[in-house]
Amino acid sequence: MRALIASAxxxxxxxxxxxxxxxxxxxxxxxxxxxxxxxxxxxxxDGRIHSIGTGLAADNATTLDAKGRALTPGLFAxxxxxxxxxxxxEATTDDASIGLGAPAYEMQWRPEFDVSxxxxxxxxxxxVTRIEGMTxxxxxxxxxxxxxxxxxxxxxVTLDGRQxxxxxxxxxxxxxxxxxxxxxxxxxxxxxxxxxxxAVHETRNRVSDQKSLMHPLGREVFARYLSxxxxxxxxxxxGDIVKTIAFAKRYNIKPVIAxxxxxxxxxxxxxxxxxxxxIDALNNLPNTFxxxxxxxxxxxxxxKAGVKLTFSMFEDSHNARKVRQLAGNAVAHGMxxxxxxxxxxxxxxxxxxxxxxxxxIAAGQVADVVLWSGDPLEVTSLADQVWxxxxxxxxxxxxxxxxxxxxxxLKRATAN
Amino acid sequence: MQHAHARxxxxxxxxxxxxxxxxxxxxxxPQSQAPTxxxxxxxxxxxxxTSTYRxxxxxxxxxxxxxxxxxxxxxxxxxxxxxxxxxxxxVGTQLSAPAGAKVIEANGRWVTPGLIDVHSxxxxxxxxxxxxxxxxxxxxxxxxxxxxxxxxxxxxxxxxQTALEGGITTMQILPGSGNxxxxxxxxxxxxxxxxxxxxxxxxxxxxxxMACGENPKGVYGGKGQAPMTxxxxxxGYRQAFADAQAYREEWNKYRRELAEYEKKQKDAAGKKKDAxxxxxxxxxxxxxxxxxxxxxxxxxxxxxxxxxxxxxxxxIDLANEFGFKIAAFHHAVEAYKIADLLAQNDICGAEWADWxxxxxxxxxxxxxxxxxxxxxxxxCAVVHSDSPEGIQRLNQEAGKAMARxxxxxxxxxREHAITWLTxxxxxxLGIDQVTGTLEAGKMGDVVIWNGDPFxxxxxxxxVFIDGALVYDRKSPPAKPASDFLLGQYETAVKxxxx
Numbered sequence: 001m002r003a004l005i006a007s008a009x010x011x012x013x014x015x016x017x018x019x020x021x022x023x024x025x026x027x028x029x030x031x032x033x034x035x036x037x038x039x040x041x042x043x044x045x046d047g048r049i050h051s052i053g054t055g056l057a058a059d060n061a062t063t064l065d066a067k068g069r070a071l072t073p074g075l076f077a078x079x080x081x082x083x084x085x086x087x088x089x090e091a092t093t094d095d096a097s098i099g100l101g102a103p104a105y106e107m108q109w110r111p112e113f114d115v116s117x118x119x120x121x122x123x124x125x126x127x128v129t130r131i132e133g134m135t136x137x138x139x140x141x142x143x144x145x146x147x148x149x150x151x152x153x154x155x156x157v158t159l160d161g162r163q164x165x166x167x168x169x170x171x172x173x174x175x176x177x178x179x180x181x182x183x184x185x186x187x188x189x190x191x192x193x194x195x196x197x198x199a200v201h202e203t204r205n206r207v208s209d210q211k212s213l214m215h216p217l218g219r220e221v222f223a224r225y226l227s228x229x230x231x232x233x234x235x236x237x238x239g240d241i242v243k244t245i246a247f248a249k250r251y252n253i254k255p256v257i258a259x260x261x262x263x264x265x266x267x268x269x270x271x272x273x274x275x276x277x278x279i280d281a282l283n284n285l286p287n288t289f290x291x292x293x294x295x296x297x298x299x300x301x302x303x304k305a306g307v308k309l310t311f312s313m314f315e316d317s318h319n320a321r322k323v324r325q326l327a328g329n330a331v332a333h334g335m336x337x338x339x340x341x342x343x344x345x346x347x348x349x350x351x352x353x354x355x356x357x358x359x360x361i362a363a364g365q366v367a368d369v370v371l372w373s374g375d376p377l378e379v380t381s382l383a384d385q386v387w388x389x390x391x392x393x394x395x396x397x398x399x400x401x402x403x404x405x406x407x408x409x410l411k412r413a414t415a416n
Numbered sequence: 417m418q419h420a421h422a423r424x425x426x427x428x429x430x431x432x433x434x435x436x437x438x439x440x441x442x443x444x445x446p447q448s449q450a451p452t453x454x455x456x457x458x459x460x461x462x463x464x465x466t467s468t469y470r471x472x473x474x475x476x477x478x479x480x481x482x483x484x485x486x487x488x489x490x491x492x493x494x495x496x497x498x499x500x501x502x503x504x505x506x507v508g509t510q511l512s513a514p515a516g517a518k519v520i521e522a523n524g525r526w527v528t529p530g531l532i533d534v535h536s537x538x539x540x541x542x543x544x545x546x547x548x549x550x551x552x553x554x555x556x557x558x559x560x561x562x563x564x565x566x567x568x569x570x571x572x573x574x575x576x577q578t579a580l581e582g583g584i585t586t587m588q589i590l591p592g593s594g595n596x597x598x599x600x601x602x603x604x605x606x607x608x609x610x611x612x613x614x615x616x617x618x619x620x621x622x623x624x625x626m627a628c629g630e631n632p633k634g635v636y637g638g639k640g641q642a643p644m645t646x647x648x649x650x651x652g653y654r655q656a657f658a659d660a661q662a663y664r665e666e667w668n669k670y671r672r673e674l675a676e677y678e679k680k681q682k683d684a685a686g687k688k689k690d691a692x693x694x695x696x697x698x699x700x701x702x703x704x705x706x707x708x709x710x711x712x713x714x715x716x717x718x719x720x721x722x723x724x725x726x727x728x729x730x731x732i733d734l735a736n737e738f739g740f741k742i743a744a745f746h747h748a749v750e751a752y753k754i755a756d757l758l759a760q761n762d763i764c765g766a767e768w769a770d771w772x773x774x775x776x777x778x779x780x781x782x783x784x785x786x787x788x789x790x791x792x793x794x795x796c797a798v799v800h801s802d803s804p805e806g807i808q809r810l811n812q813e814a815g816k817a818m819a820r821x822x823x824x825x826x827x828x829x830r831e832h833a834i835t836w837l838t839x840x841x842x843x844x845l846g847i848d849q850v851t852g853t854l855e856a857g858k859m860g861d862v863v864i865w866n867g868d869p870f871x872x873x874x875x876x877x878x879v880f881i882d883g884a885l886v887y888d889r890k891s892p893p894a895k896p897a898s899d900f901l902l903g904q905y906e907t908a909v910k911x912x913x914x
Contacts, residue, residue, distance in 0.1 A: 089630075089775040125773070282805050285543040285575055292904050318773030325812060328872030373823075379812045379872045380819040399772075403782045406752050407824060413756040414792045 020045050021390065022058050023369075026066035029338070029376065030361045031073050031346035036338060042071060044367040047390035051363055064385075070376045072341055073359050074135025074368030074388065076348035077320040078312030079232070079258060079278060082137050083123040083157065083165075084115055085317060098152060099144030109199060109214045111173060111222045113152030115141040121163040125318060127397035130159040132321035133376070133383035135368040136167065138352060140232070141174050149181040149192055150174075150199075153221070154232075156352050158368075160388040169353040172256070173225045176234040177244065178290045193243065200226065200251055230254045230353065232278075237290040238262040245273045256351055259314065261291035264298045267305035276308040276351045281330040299343075300334030310348035328377035341376060366390075465566065467616035469605055474502045474883030478513040479864060482522035487529040487838035487853035491831035497527055499860040502883035507854045520878070526869050528834055529854050530585025530861030530881065532841035533807045534719070534766050535746050535800035539589055539612070540565050542573030543804060544900075553592035554599065555635050558643060559656045561624070562703035563599030565591045569612040574898040575804040580606050580887050582808035583863040583876040586617060588845055593627035593721040594635045596643065596652045600707055601625050601719060603845050605881055608897040621846045623743070624711045626653065628722035628731060629777045650730060657738040660708035666699040667709075717743040717846050719766075723777035725753035732761055744844040746800060749781045752788035755795060764796035764844045765789040768806070769816040786814075786836060787821025787828060798844055799836045810837045815870035830870055860884075 021044040028037045030052070041056040042049065086093035095118035098110055116139050129137070136158050141151040156170035176184075177192050185191040199213055203223040209215070214222060225231055233244045236259045245266075248255035257263055258278040263270060270277060284296045302309050311326040313319060327340040335343075349359025357366050367390040374381035386393040477499045484495035486507060496511040497504065513519050540552040551568035554560040569589055579587070584606050591598035601623030604615040628649065637644030643652050673696040680693070710716035718735070722728045722745045735742050744764035745751065749772060751758060751765035758765050767789065772781025782788075790797035799814045801807035818833040842852025851859045860883030867874045879887040896905050 087773065087776055087779060282808075284578055284808075285804055286901065286905075287543055287545050289544055289546075291544075292901070316774075319770055322770065325816075325872060329809070329812075332873045332875055377872060379815040380870055382819060382823055399782045402780055403752070403784045403788075403824070406782075407784070407788060410752070410755055410788055410791055 019390075020050075020058050020061035021367075021387065021392075022056060022061040022063045023071060023371065024056075024063060024065050025068060026071035026371065027068055028052065028361055029070060029072040029341050029345075031342045032360050032362050039068065042361060042369070044369070044387065044390045047367055049361055049363055049365045049367050049369075052361060064371075066371060069384065070372040070374070070381075071361065072133070072370050072372065072376050073345040073349075073361055073365075074370055074386065075133050075324060075344045076310055076359075077129050077134035077137035077159070078310075078323045079140035079154075079314065080129075080137045080312075080317035080320045081115075081140065081142065082125045082129055082159070082317050082320060083119040083121060084139055085142075086120075086123055086125070088318070096140075097142035097144040097147055099146035109148055109150050109195075109218055109222070110152055111150060111214065111225070112218045112220075113141065114155070114171070115139050115152055116155040116157065116166050116171070119157055119163075119165060121157075121161050121165055124398045125320075126159050126161055127394075128318075128399055129320050130386055130388065130393055131383060131395045131397055131400070133324065133370040133372070133386055134321060135159055135370070135386065135388050136354075136358065137320065138170065138172070143176055143181070143184060147184065149176045149184040149195075151176060156354060158388060160391070160393070167352075167354055167358070172230040172232050172352065173222075174232045174234065178235050178237055178240055178288075180288055180290070189240070193247070196247065225253060226251050228252055228254055230256060232256045232258050234258045235290075236261040236288070236294075238265040238293065240290070241266050242269060245269060245275055248275070249273065258312070260302075261294040261298070263307070264295065264301040265293055267302050267307055270302070271306040274308075276310070276347070277302055278310050278312050278351070280314055281311055281326040281333075296329065296333040297335075299330035299340070303335050303339050303343075308347050308351065310343045310351060324377055325379055328379065331377060337377065465564070465613065467618045468611070468613040469607070469609075469616055469618050470614075471502045471882035472607065472884035472886065474499070474860065474880075475885075476500050476514055476517040477520065477860075477880070477883065477885075478511060478517045479520045479522050479525075479527055479862070480511070480513075482525045482527040482864065483868075484527045484854065485529075485831050485834040485869070486855065487834060488855065489832055489835060491829070495527070497854055497862060499862065499880065499883045502860050504854055504856055504858045504860055504862075506856055520864070522864055524867070525877065526865040526867065526874075527854070528583070528863050528865065528869055529838040529852055530863055530879065531583045531810050531837045532845065532852060533579070533584055533587040533801050533810060533837075534744060534764075534798055534841050534844045535802045536579075536587040536589050536804075536807055537592065537802070538575045538579065538587065538804060538807070539569035539571065539573045540591070542570050543575055552590075553594035555594040558596045558632055558636055558641075558652050559704060560591075560595050560599050561597045561656065561705075561707035563591060564602065564622075565589050565599060565625075566602035566612050566616065569602065569604075569615075571609050571612055571615060572899045573804075574896065574901050575807070576606055576608065577893075577897040578804070579807045580879055581876060581889075583811065583865070583869075583879055584807055585861040585863070585879065585881050586842075586845075586847070586851060587807065588623055588719070590623060590625045590719065593625070593631040596627060596632045596649055597656055597708070598625040598627060600716065603847065607881055607886060617847065619847075619850070622710075622716050623719045623845070624707060624716045626718065626720045626731075628720060628727040629724060630775055631721070646727070650734065653734055654737070656704070657708055657712070657734075657740075660705040660712065661738065663699070663702055663705035664709045664712070670696055670698055712738060712740045714741060717741075717844075719744050719746055719844075721746050723747055723749045724780075725750040727777075728754060729757060732757070732763070743846070744796075744798060747778075747802065748789070749778050749785065752782060752785045753780075755789045756792045758789065759792035759795040762794070762796070764798045764840060766798040766800040766841075766844065767817075768802070769799065769813040769820075783816065783820045784824055786817035787824070787826055790821070790828070790832075790836070791826065796840045796843060797836050798840045800841075811865075811869045811874060812872055813837075815872070818870060830868070833870065 023042045028040045081096040085096045098113045139154040151174040156167040157165035260277040346359040349355045371385045479497045484492040498506040554563045590601035603617040603620035643649045746766040748765040821828045839852045842848035862880040864878040
């Protein structure tokens with residue numbers, strides 16, 4: 001719905017209808033088997049990639065000369081709370097997690113909690129993030145202090161500012177495991193497996209509603225994930241990752257490992273089971289005892305072993321834009337650059353079931369693309385222009401407004 | 417910053433808003449010889465807790481043919497750096513190698529001064545971030561000026577080694593920001609040691625950590641104690657400094673009386689003694705006021721965690737009321753709103769490149785903050801980390817900030833931007849006479865990078881501290897430096913942990 005485009009775009013929205021756009025002479029990171037194409041044209045029509053080639057023509061298109069600059073698919077902003085948490089420490093602005101006050105030992109599970117229903121397309125984080133080249137994110141429910149280690153559901157949203165932003169087919173269940181969750185699982189990680197088994201049992205057997213882990217609706221939702229549904233397991237320790245792979249296999253879950261500080265240790269098993277991993281590529285310290293093996297070449301080692309991966313900041317949605325720096329550092333520590341760009345685009349889209357329409361510069365894909373001032377992973381490069389579904393994004397945010405106000409003030413103050 | 421927090425999926429902050437988010441400090445740029453660290457009005461005794469740092473053995477080294485950013489604002493292409501006896505001996509081109517010198521051919525490499533982080537909690541909020549290691553905030557009283565971060569610094573924090581691999585040769589370790597006045601910070605050289613005294617930067621002044629805004633009022637207000645508001649915050653600082661002034665006066669009075677007594681004794685030498693004529697008793701020593709008097713005397717440099725522009729202006733008034741100088745505002749997310757005021761008052765703005773928004777006082781963050789802070793003449797912009805991750809790549813933080821400044825039309829060169837994490841940081845810590853630039857006579861704290869240090873792809877290839885090669889990427893240490901990781905990290909690396 002056009003009327004719901006974010007307020008920051010209101011002024012330009014009328015101009016931002018999906019017209020043909022021809023980007024000429026770009027270095028195109030296709031994130032497909034075609035790799036990176038130099039001096040290539042991309043034609044966008046009706047919000048989709050229409051064609052890719054050289055010497056493309058389109059009479060009515062707005063034409064832009066890329067002059068060799070990099071053009072990538074819109075980047076994945078990682079697992080975030082964008083639009084569901086405005087100021088992390090202000091409870092009235094934070095819808096990211098559920099804690100119903102039940103004591104932890106009662107283990108009341110709420111898999112039916114879907115955090116994407118709280119999404120606010122007018123959050124100031126949306127423009128802040130998208131002008132840095134990130135066109136979509138996955139809303140990740142958090143763990144409340146009085147909540148359970150099963151966080152609930154989240155989904156991918158496009159960052160064009162619309163309210164109805166959830167991308168079809170991306171809904172996922174989030175479960176956190178490991179020592180950090182002990183206080184949410186009765187004091188032991190063994191209890192996490194115990195309760196997971198109990199939940200599976202409840203979906204298959206008649207149970208009294210009074211003595212059950214889940215409400216009937218929750219059972220229904222959980223059962224759906226036991227028939228090939230995508231579950232994001234936030235887990236770091238190598239041994240716990242192996243257990244997660246086995247659990248998922250046993251119950252027909254499509255698992256994704258998030259965190260994965262020690263994933264490289266079990267890279268071959270992840271590759272064999274085709275389990276993708278979402279990592280913070282800057283994590284190289286034993287922040288917890290589950291992360292003793294954390295190292296900077298985690299991404300390089302996983303990629304080499306054939307594990308599909310993408311990147312995310314964790315617990316830092318305001319700075320989700322830093323995900324590009326994560327990918328750059330993965331390259332500095334051995335991951336091929338094209339693979340790192342693909343990780344932030346096509347691989348991320350594939351992990352969340354969106355690969356058929358997003359994540360690649362290929363004919364028929366939704367035209368989420370970014371033109372960069374330089375190397376797309378370089379910290380000194382910036383997004384020159386972002387398009388979402390073929391519409392140019394107004395490259396402004398509350399932050400650029402603040403910047404301009406005080407830059408002008410400072411210029412006057414320092415003039416004499 | 418979330419930094420000290422364990423990483424995991426986004427989750428509601430259950431910790432009090434301070435653990436990682438500590439403070440900020442800005443140094444006045446005292447062009448000083450490092451003052452003595454003992455800032456007590458009490459009678460002078462040999463300083464306890466003194467540095468036992470000794471430079472490691474070094475070799476005469478000539479680094480040849482690199483792009484050299486000197487930290488003084490100069491870039492030398494195809495430049496050479498000569499290190500002799502642990503100090504920078506010469507910087508220029510076509511230097512000749514003294515007999516026996518080790519020559520490093522550094523074509524295509526970049527050379528900078530060792531990087532300096534003015535805001536770290538390594539050792540006091542170390543990895544692993546378990547409860548037993550939470551040693552940075554003495555949150556039992558809003559003013560704990562008597563607490564010293566160095567007394568909680570765990571030298572086995574694995575974060576020191578990873579910071580070294582990012583080119584960090586010097587850092588200030590500060591208490592957290594849960595209190596109005598958290599205590600004293602310590603500046604250390606980034607060498608592995610078993611005791612903190614062996615890391616302590618010889619002659620560097622201590623810092624005083626203070627905190628504005630949400631953290632202190634949140635910690636104590638939540639318990640129904642003062643401060644509960646920003647009014648209470650300022651009242652708390654003022655009372656603490658007023659008490660310290662009175663304490664200083666007590667000691668001054670005592671010294672006057674002691675001098676009179678001694679004079680009288682001298683004049684009366686040989687005469688009959690008055691039995692009632694006893695020497696004056698010294699006042700009781702108060703460790704809290706000792707620290708604040710040290711700050712007012714300029715022996716301890718004041719570093720203030722302060723996000724908001726209006727609060728920074730209030731802290732400048734506070735400093736004027738009690739006659740101390742502010743070295744730096746740390747986490748100065750809104751420094752861009754008052755960059756001229758900071759420059760006029762000779763106060764550094766120590767900042768992140770892009771962190772913002774996690775709390776109200778960080779809601780107005782902009783990515784151009786460092787570039788705008790840098791804009792006025794005589795400004796002092798500093799890149800800081802407050803994070804065991806960020807400290808490993810201060811160079812990338814500077815790269816981001818430089819690029820934003822240049823995008824808005826400021827002309828920020830690499831030779832200038834490097835000052836944000838070398839010379840300016842050294843000024844903030846009061847050690848710019850001895851480190852922070854590549855100039856003859858300064859400490860041989862040097863980093864060789866495998867490329868443009870402002871690039872995301874750049875890695876420190878070699879790091880020298882006082883001329884000693886303490887990190888060499890070509891032959892990394894076989895075992896972790898940290899005792900904590902020894903015997904378990906290697907197990908993980910061998911893949912036998914499953």
